[in-house]
Amino acid sequence: MLIELSEVSKIYNQGRPNEVRALTDIELRVEQGSMVCLKGPSGSGKSTLLGIIGCIFPPTSGRAAIAEKQMARLPDRFLTLHRRETIGFIFQRFNILPELTVLDNITLPLLPLGVSPMERKLRGHALLERFGITHRARFPAGQISGGELQRVAIARALINNQPILLADEPTAHLDTVLSREFMVIMQQLKEAGKTIVIASHDPLVFEHPAIDRIVTVQDGRINVP
Amino acid sequence: MAQYNIEKQLNILDYALSSLWRRRLKSLSVLLVFAAVIFLLASFQMVTQALSDKAGQVLVHTPEITLQKMSAGRQEAFPLAYKEQLAGIFGVRRVVPRIWGYYFDEVRLANYTVIGMDTAEMPEGDRLDSALAGGRMPRLEEAGRVVIGHSIKKGLDLGGRSTFSLFRPDLSLKPFEISGEFSQHTDILTNDLMVMTLADARDLFAIPADQVTDLCVYVANPKEIDTIARKISDALPAVRVLTRPQIQKTYQVVFGWRSGFGSICLLAALAAFVILAWDKASGLSPEERREIAILKVLGWETRDILAVRFWESVIVSGLACILGITAAYIHVVYFSAALFRPVLMGWSVLRPELHLLPSMAAGDILLILAFTVIPYLAATVIPAWRSATVPADSALGG
Numbered sequence: 001m002l003i004e005l006s007e008v009s010k011i012y013n014q015g016r017p018n019e020v021r022a023l024t025d026i027e028l029r030v031e032q033g034s035m036v037c038l039k040g041p042s043g044s045g046k047s048t049l050l051g052i053i054g055c056i057f058p059p060t061s062g063r064a065a066i067a068e069k070q071m072a073r074l075p076d077r078f079l080t081l082h083r084r085e086t087i088g089f090i091f092q093r094f095n096i097l098p099e100l101t102v103l104d105n106i107t108l109p110l111l112p113l114g115v116s117p118m119e120r121k122l123r124g125h126a127l128l129e130r131f132g133i134t135h136r137a138r139f140p141a142g143q144i145s146g147g148e149l150q151r152v153a154i155a156r157a158l159i160n161n162q163p164i165l166l167a168d169e170p171t172a173h174l175d176t177v178l179s180r181e182f183m184v185i186m187q188q189l190k191e192a193g194k195t196i197v198i199a200s201h202d203p204l205v206f207e208h209p210a211i212d213r214i215v216t217v218q219d220g221r222i223n224v225p
Numbered sequence: 226m227a228q229y230n231i232e233k234q235l236n237i238l239d240y241a242l243s244s245l246w247r248r249r250l251k252s253l254s255v256l257l258v259f260a261a262v263i264f265l266l267a268s269f270q271m272v273t274q275a276l277s278d279k280a281g282q283v284l285v286h287t288p289e290i291t292l293q294k295m296s297a298g299r300q301e302a303f304p305l306a307y308k309e310q311l312a313g314i315f316g317v318r319r320v321v322p323r324i325w326g327y328y329f330d331e332v333r334l335a336n337y338t339v340i341g342m343d344t345a346e347m348p349e350g351d352r353l354d355s356a357l358a359g360g361r362m363p364r365l366e367e368a369g370r371v372v373i374g375h376s377i378k379k380g381l382d383l384g385g386r387s388t389f390s391l392f393r394p395d396l397s398l399k400p401f402e403i404s405g406e407f408s409q410h411t412d413i414l415t416n417d418l419m420v421m422t423l424a425d426a427r428d429l430f431a432i433p434a435d436q437v438t439d440l441c442v443y444v445a446n447p448k449e450i451d452t453i454a455r456k457i458s459d460a461l462p463a464v465r466v467l468t469r470p471q472i473q474k475t476y477q478v479v480f481g482w483r484s485g486f487g488s489i490c491l492l493a494a495l496a497a498f499v500i501l502a503w504d505k506a507s508g509l510s511p512e513e514r515r516e517i518a519i520l521k522v523l524g525w526e527t528r529d530i531l532a533v534r535f536w537e538s539v540i541v542s543g544l545a546c547i548l549g550i551t552a553a554y555i556h557v558v559y560f561s562a563a564l565f566r567p568v569l570m571g572w573s574v575l576r577p578e579l580h581l582l583p584s585m586a587a588g589d590i591l592l593i594l595a596f597t598v599i600p601y602l603a604a605t606v607i608p609a610w611r612s613a614t615v616p617a618d619s620a621l622g623g
Contacts, residue, residue, distance in 0.1 A: 056522060056617045077526060084524025095519045099247040109523040111240055114233035156523070 001065075002164060002195045003030035003053055008062035010048050010220075022048040023220045026062070030197060032163070035190045037206040038199040040217035046199035047168055049217060053197055054166045055083040067163065084109060088157030090167040094149050096156075098142025102133065105141050106155045113160070127155040131185075147178050154185055165189060167198040171205055179204045186210060237529060241536035255502070256541050256548070262495050263549025263597050264556070265564075270589050271553055272562040277476070288321070288347075288441035289450050290457065291467045300325075302436035303464065310460055316444050316453045321346045323439040324426035328391060328419070333380050338418045341426020348443050360405025363422050370404040372420040378406055394431045401425075440464075495597060502604040521617035534609035535602070542598040550593070 008026040013019045023045050030036050038046045052059050055071055058079065064071040067086045071079065096105050106127060107120040115123075128134045131151040136144050141152060150170075157165055167186075171179035179202065187210035190196055198205055206214050216223040245252045292311075294303035308320045324341035344362040363370035373381075381389050383403075390398040407415035427434060444453050454466045517530055556562060 054522070080521070080524060080526050083522075089522050091519075091522075095515070095522075097516060097519065100243070104243070108520070111236040112233060112525050112529045114229040114231075114236065116232055117236075117239070160524075 001029045002032040002067055003028065003197070004063075004065040005029075005052070005059075006063045008052060008059040008064055010045075010052060010057075011060045014060060021220060023052070023059070026222055028053075028215060028222065030195060032195050033190065033193050034212040035186065035196040035198070035210055037211045037214045038197065038217055039201055039206045039214050040199075041201055044217045045220040046201075046217050048220075050166055050168050050197065050199045053164075054087050054089060055079040084113070084160065084162075086162050087164045087166055088160070088162040090153050090157050090165070090170050092169040092172050094153035094170075096141045096149055096152055098140065100141055101138050102141050102144060102148075102152050103128065103137040105152055106159055108156065109160050123159060124155075127158060131155055146174060147181065150174065150178060150182055151185070154182075154189075158189070163193075163195060165194050165196045167196070167200075169200055169202075170198065171200060171202045176204065183208045183210065234532070237532045238536045241533045241540065244533060245537055245540060252537075252541065256545055258498060259541065259545035259597070259601065260548040260552070262498050263545055263593065264552045266495065266596065267550045267553035267593055268556050268562060269565060270593060271557045272565050274586075274589065275557065275562075287469055287472060289444045289447060289469050290442035290454050291472070292440040292442065292457065292461070292464045293438065293467065294464050300438060302432050302438050305435050305437050307461055307464065308440055311440065311442060311457060314453060314456050314460065316446060316449050316456075317442055318445045319346070319348055319443045321441040321443070322423060322437040323441050324423060324430065324432060325438045326426070326430050328429070330380075330391075335377075335380055336417065337377060339426055339429065340418065340420045341423045341429075342420070342441070343423050344420075347441070357405040358408040360403070362420065363404050363425075365422060367404065368422060368425060369399075369401055370421070371401045371425070372405040372407065373403055374407050374415045374418045375409050375412055376416045377419065378403070391429060393429060399425075399429055495600070499600045499604045502601055517613065518617055527613045530613040531606065531609055534613070535606050538602050538605040542601045546594065546598060549597075550590070 005026050005028040008023060008028075009021070010023040011019060011021050026049060028049075038049055040046050051057050052064055052071070053066060055066055055074075056079070058064070058072050058074055062072065066082065069082055071082070074082075097108070100108070103121070103124045107115075107124045110120050110123070125134065125137065128137055131154065133144075133148050133151050133155075136148055136152075141149065144152070153170075157167075165186075171182055174182065183205060186196055186198070187208070190210055198211075200206060205211070292307070293300050295301070305322055308322060311317055311320045321342060324339070326339050328337045328339050329335075330337060343365045345365055357372060358375075360372065362372055383389060387403045388400060389403075390400045393399055401421070407418065421429070423437075426432070427436075432438070442453070442457065444450055450468050450470070454468050457464075458466050520530060521527075556564065
C-alpha cells in the first residue's frame with residue numbers, strides 16, 4: 001500500500017472553545033498506481049483528509065503511513081521533506097503565482113532542492129512540451145488561459161517526479177471541456193504509474209471511468225456503502 | 226553537500242531578487258528612503274572627519290604655547306612686561322607678543338577675527354607667506370597693511386580696490402590696504418581672519434602700547450611643551466597657558482560635539498525608519514500569506530522562506546549602503562557638504578568655502594553599517610519569522 005490510514009482523527013484547536021472535529025476514525029488504503037476520488041460536499045472533511053495524506057499536517061490520533069513512512073507526530077520539518085520527495089499537489093484554483101513566468105511557476109518546487117538553473121530549465125521545458133505549452137514558457141502566469149493554467153498546475157505537481165499526485169477540487173472553477181481534459185491527463189498519468197487521489201464532488205470526476213474507487217466523506221467520516 | 230547548499234542559496238537568492246522585482250514599487254521606495262538615511266549619516270561622518278583632519282593640518286603652524294589672561298571668564302589684555310619673565314625659563318626659544326580680537330561689522334553683520342603680530346619675530350615667520358594665495362604678510366614697518374581671509378574679501382565687495390576702513394572704538398575710521406590674501410586651503414581657520422601689524426591692531430582696538438592679549442611662546446624641544454607650560458604657570462599664575470595639543474583637542478571636541486548633535490538627530494530619523502520597516506515586515510498582505518502557503522505546500526521549509534526574506538533585506542540594505550555612501554561622497558567632494566555647513570561650520574556669519582576631501586576609515590564604514598544595516602536586517606527578518614510560519618494548509622480549499 002502506498003497510502004495507509006488507520007483510525008485517523010483530526011481535531012482543530014483541541015481543548016479550546018472553538019474545537020472542531022474534522023475527521024473521525026478514518027480507515028483508508030490506496031494501492032500504488034490507482035486513482036481514488038474523495039467525494040463529499042463542502043465542509044465534509046475532504047481537504048483535511050487530503051492534507052493528512054499530503055503530509056501538510058499530522059493527524060491528531062491514529063496511524064498514517066505515506067510511501068512507507070509513518071507520518072503521525074512527525075515534526076513539521078520532516079513532513080515537509082517527505083512531502084517534497086513523495087507528493088505533487090494540484091490546488092483548487094491551481095494556486096499559480098500570477099507575476100511569475102509559466103516556467104518559473106513550474107520549477108518553483110525545485111528551488112529549495114538545490115537544482116541548478118540549467119537542470120531546472122531542462123526539466124521545466126520537458127513538461128511544457130509534454131503538455132503542449134512550450135510557447136507560454138516566458139509568459140507571466142497571470143496572462144494565460146484557464147486551460148493552460150490547469151496544465152501549468154499539473155506540470156508543477158510533476159516537476160520532481162513524485163509518485164503520488166493529490167488534487168483538491170481541481171475542476172471546481174473549470175468548464176466542462178476543461179474538466180474532461182483534466183481527467184484525460186489524470187488518466188494518462190495513472191497509466192504512467194502515478195498514484196492519484198482527487199478530492200471532488202464534481203460528477204465529471206467521480207464518474208470518470210479511470211477512477212478506481214470512490215470514497216465518500218460525510219461529516220468527517222468515511223461512509224462505507 | 227557544500228555544492229548542494231551553494232546551489233540552494235543561489236536559487237533562493239534568485240527567487241528573492243525576482244520577489245523584489247515583482248514588488249518593485251514598494252522595494253524601490255524602501256530602498257530610496259533607506260539610502261537617504263545612510264546618505265545623511267555617511268555625509269555627517271565624512272564631513273566631520275574631513276574638518277577634523279583639516280583643522281589638525283592647519284593647527285600644526287600655531288605656537289607651541291599661548292598665554293592669555295582671563296577675567297570673569299573673558300579674555301583681557303595684560304602687560305607686555307610678562308615677556309621678560311618668560312625669557313628666563315629654560316627651553317623657551319622665543320616669545321612673540323600678539324593682539325587677538327574680534328571686530329563686528331555692523332553693515333555686513335559679520336564677525337572678523339583680527340590678529341596683530343610682527344611675523345618677522347616668529348620663528349619661520351617668513352614661511353607664513355606660503356599660506357597666502359597672493360601678496361605677503363605685513364612687515365613691522367608697514368603700517369595700515371593687512372592680510373585677509375577669502376570670505377572677508379568677498380564680503381567687503383571691494384571690486385578692483387585694495388583699500389577699506391574699519392571703525393575704532395571712538396568711531397573714527399582706520400584705513401587699511403590689502404597686502405595679501407589667505408589661500409583657500411587654510412579657509413577653516415583663516416576664512417574670517419585679518420592679520421595686521423601689532424601696532425595697527427592696538428590702534429584698531431585702542432589697546433595701550435604696553436599691553437597685549439596673547440604671548441606666543443616657541444620652545445626649543447617640542448617634547449618639553451608640557452614641562453615648560455607648567456613652569457610658565459608657576460611663574461605667572463595670573464595667566465592662562467594653552468598648549469598646541471590642547472588647542473587641537475579643543476577643535477576636535479568642537480567638531481565632535483557638533484557631529485554628535487547632528488548624529489543624534491539623524492539616528493532619530495533612522496529609528497523612525499527601522500520602526501516603519503518593522504511595521505511593514507510584520508504585517509502580511511493576503512497575497513503574501515497565500516504565496517507563503519503555496520511555497521510550503523510545494524516543499525519549501527520555514528527556513529527557506531526566512532532565507533528569502535533575509536536575502537531581500539541584504540539586497541535592499543546593501544544597495545542602499547552603496548547608494549547612500551556614494552551620494553555622501555559626491556555631496557562632500559563636489560557640493561562641499563552644503564546640507565551640513567550651517568550645523569558644522571556655523572560659528573561665524575562668514576562660512577568657510579572649504580574643498581573637503583572626505584576621509585573615512587574602515588571603522589567609520591563599519592559604524593554606519595552597524596547603525597543602519599543591522600537594525601534593518603533585524604527589523605525585517607525577525608518579524609518575517611511570523612510570516613514564514615503561516616500554515617501550509619491555508620493554501621488548501623475548505
